[in-house]
Amino acid sequence: MKLNPAYAVGLAALVALPFAIRAVFPGSEKYYLHIVIQMLLWAQIYTGWALMGRFGLTSLGHGAFTGIGAYVTVMLWNFAGLTPLIGIPVAIVVAVALALLIGYPSFLQRIRGHYFALLTLAMVEFVRLCIVGLRDFTGGSLGTQPARYGDGISFYAVQFEADRMIAYFVALAVWLAGILVWVRVDRSMDRFALEALGQDEEAAAAVGINVTREKLKITALSAAMCAFGGAIFAQYQMYIGPDTIAGFGVSLNIVFGAVAGGIGVMLGPTIGALFTQLLSEGLRMFFQGSVTLNAMFGSRVLSLDTLIYGVLLVLFIIHMPRGIVGTAMEYWRKHKRGS
Template sequence: MQRDVIAPLVIAALVALAPFAGQTDYFIHILVQILLWGFIYTAWSLMGRFGLVSLGHGAFMGIGAYVTVLLWNFFELTPWIGMPIAVAAAVALAAIVGWPCVRLRIVGHYFALVTLALTAVVALSIVGLRDITGGSLGLTPNREAAGTSIYAFQFASKTVFLYVALVLWLIGLFVWRAVDRGMGRYALQAISSDEDASASVGINVGVEKIRIILLSAGLTALGGAVFGQYQMYINPETVSGIGVSLQIVFAVVAGGMFVQLGPTVGAAFTLILAETLRILIGNEYHAADTTIYGLMLVLFIIFMPKGILGAVFAGLERAKAKAA
């Protein structure tokens, strides 16, 4: 067995045992957050690591969350069907915007800005459709009387969500592994350094790129849908919009986008940092955490562009090379 199978399974086993060790709801809540965001960040890195830096994932996450909740509230459609529909909607949007980007070679800065505009369109549309979506005030899924209902994908216990999030997170890591070990990875790496040269050696540039974009968008929407069900409250600021898009990119940069567990480390790092600072400094100085976080991001990109985990692995490689 390889490292990219063992490490996730060991971590998953430890997390799965957490509820039995008599942990508080707060601790479980932090774990769920890390796993859900870790999943979304992993989904982003699937394409981000190949130079496709998207600032549009807030749009996909928002669609995942909103479509699921809206279908439930208005048509009482169970999230078990609603979530796949939401994912399909996000994938369709990704195709509509992604395909022209791929064909017309909108890359680098331009790709980032087109996807940024996409986020703005989706977030502002959610606000604009306030009669349906509740606008900036947000939206709460209609609660089942019992509090817990598998049909409604609502669970009163955080522990249940811990396992849901855990499964989702593992799926994310194994999708990453499949991409990492597939032929597509070599193709995409070649494409990210030179599209013309890649095409000349027989790589179907368009197909390879759009595949990874659709995969990444779909998984992000799924993450957004589950996140909405967990929080039982969504608003355009927390699940969509430019803030979310930037949050995704920066957490991934902090953790390291080129290694399998990097995005998860980014999620854990940013959430634990925020919580620690919140407890240390207290609530009256809000934004202290993001101030330090922003400063660290700048330092990271200047001094540690591979992220925390990337830097750790690079350090280990160097140590090994020295020893040998």
């Protein structure tokens, strides 16, 4: 595989980024690194979702997979003392099993489009209810924490939150792994098959494509990636709750983020994560910091950022259906052709 020089430069910049942050913001290094780490972790999860989302397999249920990744890993650690080194693969297997359990009958019965989205919606709610129902173990809707191991930096316990520098490189590696999976899929013949069946399943079957199997393969891969992302996110946050990693809200954030960035291109979901994280963080800081607004609305102003965030996303999706990267690439292509 040849590495495009632009990507090599980008990668080098990402490696240098935490040191630059340390140099420029010595006082608030932790905060800025935290933002970037979150971006990278969500970028990997968005990329995992877009892996299937780009072929018209719109799932509103990927919050279930991130949730399973996080919860199974932490439960095994807290209650069975099983290291996440084994716990994470187990969690991935569980998530893939659920994906196949939902995917197989629905693909076989040709459940598509809105109906498929609704089905996955039911799945994420089912997983959330399971988490809440098992509150003795999971802490219910309040969430719980993985038991801290030693000083909070451990390979054995996959805990790295205490050192943001390490956490950054873990996040970078996780994100990079996600991008490599994307590239692998993008260059495979399976991508052609998925593009084909996304448009016309009958015609795809007529050229020998096993439609159900191709869909299951990409669904399983997508679920595995999101479960992995969810698990690492939990290990980084050192907290798991239905709202942060397992619910419908998480599903929606994934979909919005990926779509805003652009789901048809490699870096689309990553730009989507960058954009949504910056937007929500920027709005939050703006509203919390605004003296005038606080004087006018009091503490109610704190929820205003979420509202505006939602409105902006809706506008974005309506006016840029190809996402930020997709639109930019289209513009660039036209521009190049024109000149």
